[in-house]
Amino acid sequence: MKKVMKIVGITIIAVAAIVAIIVGVILSKTVFVKHPELKGEPEIGKWYRITPEGTISSDGSEWHGLIRLGSENKVVVYFFGGGASINGYTSEHGKEFFATTAKVQDFVASGGIGSTSEENPFRDWTYLVLPYASGDFHSGTGEYHYMDGSKERVVYHNGYNNYSAFMDAAMPYVGNPDTLLVIGFSAGGFATSLLADDVIDRFPSAENITVCVDSSLLLYDGWHETADGLWKTPTVIADRLVSDNLVLDSLTALYNKRGDTVKILFDCSYRDDTLQEYQAYIRTGTMTRSKENGDLFQKDLAEMVDGLQKNILSVGIFIWKYGENPETHNTQHTIISSNVFDKLEAEVSVADWIYAAVNGNVQSHGLELLK
Template sequence: MFTDVRLGTENKLLVFFSGGGVSIDEYTAARPASLYMRDKTDMFYTTRLDLFADFVTRAGVLDDHPDNPFRDWTKVVLTYGTGDFHVGTKDFPYTALDGSARVLRHHGYTNYRAVLEAVTRWVPEPDDLLVAGCSAGAWGAALLADDVIGLFPECSRITCCVDSGLGVKADWGRIAEDVWGAPEEIRARLRGSDMVSDSLAALHRDHGDRVEILYASSTRDAELSRMQGYLDGDGFEHTRRAGERFEGDLRRVSAELVERIPRIGLYFFDTPDRAHKRLGLTKHCMIADAGFHRTSSDGIAPREWLKRTVFGRDPQRVGLDLLATSSA
């Protein structure tokens, strides 16, 4: 596992979970992704990190931009090639496309925990703790924030920021147990069809206002709507219909989050996805790329939205009108 750890000059810690897809069954396990593959039309999770990791460890909230308020923090970037939202402990056998018997090592939790336990020796008592992630890492941040917090019991200023993590499926709990081998304390929270909102609601229940919780998404996320199509049995492809259904799911889930977590901060944006703009689909993720500085919704950049919560303990709700007014 490649992990990027940069010690900062401030006693503040950012734990960032990288994305890279997911594997939930034998079909997806047999279709890994790599930047070196020629055919990228049917790939579900990243396996090779040597090049991809370079792109995700130095951008957005992780960069050294002079306007990045987190530039002097210690940053731990947990890269990802296990297809399990960072929570697995299990070997999963499957049949590859060439007919050979293979094993997908869903060891995301094992990897994450080894890294964080080492980090506690360097930053044992941070003044501030930010747990964040985008895409598959958004699930990782939601699922593992409580676990991270447990390693820093004296820290009282904590924020969890989930960027672009929404996938509706009735049996996430079964997948977490049978496919990934996630720890029981993580699986126990997964009672509904959206594991991110279940996890964030449990985080709020257990920690109250000690932890500020943030949730961000574009309105018709190109990649998440494509994955939702697979979860729904409608095919793994980008379509206008998938984007419209995603928007409906996002509207419903965000309303439920507000009800379950009254102080939750929200950030919605509608930046077009360059490759699928004609389908009305929108950009996937903003916190760990240039969009962190450049995206604007209600005149506010994600950088400022996150800064207000982490430093001011003042979570904002940005772009709410987009869910009410966006159209094809």
């Protein structure tokens, strides 16, 4: 019996060791990935960090951007997401509402739209990647101070400062690209709408320009006040916010300024389970997911799409259904950082749709999901 127990014990330890090794390997290729700091000339196809002096995450830790040079004279400027702060309470309770550090985000860059997979039509493009750790849709220049008992604390809503410093540092490596794609998911999609005009100004050589917002819809009457007062967003950006729909305001302003010289795209799952949760917080003060919240989101999304189509005649829309809960019918949040190559509505992937637009064929798919 003792011999049997000893064998069982050894087996358990061996299995645990194997599981630990597997978990370690997985973590080493995901959250623990840390790309090297760029020094000297970068190699084509290799990821590097750029950590400009003075850049900072909301919790005071270091912030960095990422760069990967491609073999084609084309550039993707890619904004990550990760929640938002809209008032003092959400700033003070940062981790409950948004990513507060950029330390463990490097692995996201090489998945989805940033992968080197053969099925990725953008694999040989240069990537400039903006991790997210500011709660301000990458658009702030401010600090929020508050008292935690007897101690003063600071939340750094420095997203615009980080973005601007990174772009200044990265541009010398990029050259003069002829094609530009500005893209982002979730909070990064909001950032894409807010900052696309600023990004475009930095690439005067690019004649083929596409802007794609992935999974970014929150209705809030206080967007202008939040951007201007809490985040300290540059006035030229904040003043575009005139309604409760930040993305619609920003993309409409972009179209009114640049017309059809920029191809504008918007995609979203039709009952986004994360956006409905944040919308519930805005509406009720509580983060909740439910079938009823999904119903409200689906209605809001239909109105959003209608507004985009009325304001931007050439807009491309992709409404998709993925990861649907059989009870609530609520769906996955964001797609470009993960399963962007999966065939969805009309057997078209989001990557196919974006690439078609880049090549002059702006399409819409999945609108029937909103009826």
